[in-house]
Amino acid sequence: xxxxxxxxxxxxxxxxxxxxxxxxxxxxxxGVRGSYPVADSDFLKYGGNTSCIxxxxxxxxxxxxxxxxxxxxxxxxxxxxxxxxxxxxxxxPVNVTLxxxxxxxxxxxxxxxxxxxxxxTTKLSLFGYSGYNEPLNNSLAELVYGKSFPVKLYDITxxxxxxxxxxxxxxxxxNKDNKPNVKRILxxxxxxxxxxxxxxxxxKSNSHPNFGVMCFKISYKNKSIVYATDTECFYGGSKKLEMxxxxxxxxxxxxxxxxxxxxxxxxxxxxxxxxxxxxALNTANSAKAKKLAFFHFDPSYNDEKLTNIETIFxxxxxxxxxxxxxxxxxx
Numbered sequence: 273x274x275x276x277x278x279x280x281x282x283x284x285x286x287x288x289x290x291x292x293x294x295x296x297x298x299x300x301x302x303g304v305r306g307s308y309p310v311a312d313s314d315f316l317k318y319g320g321n322t323s324c325i326x327x328x329x330x331x332x333x334x335x336x337x338x339x340x341x342x343x344x345x346x347x348x349x350x351x352x353x354x355x356x357x358x359x360x361x362x363x364x365p366v367n368v369t370l371x372x373x374x375x376x377x378x379x380x381x382x383x384x385x386x387x388x389x390x391x392x393t394t395k396l397s398l399f400g401y402s403g404y405n406e407p408l409n410n411s412l413a414e415l416v417y418g419k420s421f422p423v424k425l426y427d428i429t430x431x432x433x434x435x436x437x438x439x440x441x442x443x444x445x446x447n448k449d450n451k452p453n454v455k456r457i458l459x460x461x462x463x464x465x466x467x468x469x470x471x472x473x474x475x476k477s478n479s480h481p482n483f484g485v486m487c488f489k490i491s492y493k494n495k496s497i498v499y500a501t502d503t504e505c506f507y508g509g510s511k512k513l514e515m516x517x518x519x520x521x522x523x524x525x526x527x528x529x530x531x532x533x534x535x536x537x538x539x540x541x542x543x544x545x546x547x548x549x550x551x552a553l554n555t556a557n558s559a560k561a562k563k564l565a566f567f568h569f570d571p572s573y574n575d576e577k578l579t580n581i582e583t584i585f586x587x588x589x590x591x592x593x594x595x596x597x598x599x600x601x602x603x
Contacts, residue, residue: 297492297603299522300326303341304595306502306528306546306568307378317575319597322378323501323568325524329470329492329603332445335370336488336499336524341597342382350387365393366430369445369452371472372400373501374485375411383412384421394430397452399437399472403483409434437486443472465491475516479504480545489516495603497522498561501568504544505551509558517559521603524595525552527566530581549585553592563601564592 303309303321310320322339333349335342349366356364366388373379388394402411409425412434417425425432435454437443442462444453446469457463457473465471475487480502487500498517503510503526517523528546535542547555549566556564566585569578582594 296331297329297495298327298600299497299524299603300328300600301341301565301567301595301597302326302345303337303339303382304567304569304597305339305378305571306526307571309340309378309381310571312574314574314576317596318569318578318594320571321597322381323373324382325499327490327497329490330445330468331447332470333366333368334445334470334472334490335368337373337379337501338370338383338386339378339380340382343385346382346386346388350391353388353391361393363393365395366391367395367450368397369443369472370396370398371486371488371499372398372408373487373499374480374483375400375402375408375415376502379501380412380416383416384423389428389430389432392429394432395450396430396432398432398434399443399452400434400486401436401438407434408436437474439474439476439486441474445470445472463491465493473516475500475512477503477510477513479506479510481543485545487513487516489520496520497524497603499524500555501526502545503547505547505555509551509554514555514558517555517561520559520561522563522565522601523552523556523559523561524565524567525555526568527552527594528568528570533570549581553585553589556592557589562591564589565595565601566592567595569594 303324305322309322321341323337324339324341325336327334353363353366400408402408413425441454441456463473471491473489476484478484485502489498498520526547527549529541529548531548531550534548585592
């Protein structure tokens with residue numbers, strides 16, 4: 273009976289591993305708001321945390337932006353690490369690639385409460401750009417860890433590295449290497465994953481004040497997702513973004529405003545660097561994206577308003593939906 277039980281357990285874990293490999297490109301939303309977080313009973317369905325998305329692909333953990341949604345995500349990662357072993361140095365190390373679209377407050381305000389950054393064995397590789405005529409490292413040291421927080425950047429105990437990134441470069445994640453490899457793009461094939469590589473490519477959008485924003489594409493084998501937050505699509509759409517997101521499996525697109533609010537006579541939102549739901553849908557249609565996730569909602573839009581918006585746009589395109597905190601998608 274003992275051997276039968278052992279064989280059954282082994283078979284269970286083998287089947288679980290096979291199932292995990294079948295679904296080894298997963299996206300989970302931890303924060304879907306723009307501008308500032310909201311804590312109110314009318315905001316529970318879609319959530320009140322600001323921008324943060326977790327991507328698990330081929331055993332790599334990638335985090336898109338560090339709004340307040342990164343705080344509960346960090347708590348989960350921390351608990352999994354603690355539970356992996358009793359001895360500190362026997363625990364499974366945390367290895368995270370964090371991509372910052374830009375350094376406006378709602379995209380970095382959870383960063384200094386990300387618990388895994390305080391684990392000695394954590395490897396945290398943060399990529400983005402500053403745009404303020406100084407390295408990203410210096411900007412974050414002042415904005416996040418300097419005058420506004422009691423802990424300095426150099427006091428963090430993990431292996432914490434901050435890199436400036438341009439759209440002429442790609443990030444390569446390979447299971448043979450614990451750290452991301454940055455490579456300059458020299459030819460088209462450089463942005464196509466080989467074997468088990470995960471490739472992260474970048475598009476710089478200048479439509480968001482004051483220094484633009486990074487859009488990211490994460491590609492693995494023949495699948496991809498595109499993250500395009502804080503971008504504004506003016507008349508005719510964003511041709512660069514449409515080409516960047518062409519045929520992607522999932523486009524996560526800024527959708528801060530309804531068209532009515534965007535064009536309001538009393539308080540127009542044109543030039544704020546954000547898109548409408550219509551703009552996002554037009555981009556997805558032009559790019560022939562397989563699915564569209566509306567994202568980065570105005571903090572004044574409660575559950576009732578967002579539900580009505582989702583109903584309207586579901587009737588326009590059955591492959592679009594509003595992102596919700598806790599929603600998980602297998603690509």
